[in-house]
Amino acid sequence: MSEIPVPFCFDELNDFFSKPPASDIRSGNTLDAGILLPYLVWAFKADICLEFGVYQAYTSSILMWSMQAVFNNGTLVCFDMDDEALRRAERIAAHFPLISTHLVKGVSGKNVVAKTMKRKKIGKAGLAYVDGGHSFKNAYSDLLESLRLIRSDGVIVAHDYFNKKNYGVVKAVDKLAADHRLQKFIMPHPRGASFAILRRQVDPAGKHGNKVL
């Protein structure tokens, strides 16, 4: 078996180890992502993943690592408005030559991820991770774009599903789930921040052949 680099983003890990964990909800929560995302990549057969909001590219590295570990290949589309964030993802991508990484610069609400995927003939994704702008408007447009770009049996993970001043993530996730009749699971975090996991309804009785409703 080929050697698989361990996910890394030492800025955040150092943060986590150097501070009392209770002082920093973000770091503890980021480590949770390192457990949750590899599982979801495997469970949802997500060999194409989307990432809205790259920043330290910690999640990018987890997604690249996960696809390489599970499929020995994969495609990651990284979206951010910040050049430096995209450069970080590019540097990490150099460690994962089997993963095809696409860097997309832009702002929420312009469907640039969709346009890029169409132009580059990238198929629908198995997983979309949404952690870009946290206002209602930005979070909602990233979530809606994600829903259009995942397979019918794919999954969306929204980070920071918790109430904080100027955060609209909870409202955006709940509206998307209600409008599109999505199943919603919340992975709570002891200090407040959470992941919301969304997928389309599956017919439990198998009346429709276990198809996504």
Ligand SMILES: C[S@@+](CC[C@H](N)C(=O)[O-])C[C@H]1O[C@@H](n2cnc3c(N)ncnc32)[C@H](O)[C@@H]1O
């Ligand atoms: C919370 S950070 C993402 C953290 C990332 N998951 C990680 O592992 O480091 C949010 C990122 O979203 C980007 N962002 C914020 N608002 C945006 C918008 N409206 N359009 C595009 N990118 C945005 C920021 O530049 C920032 O890099």
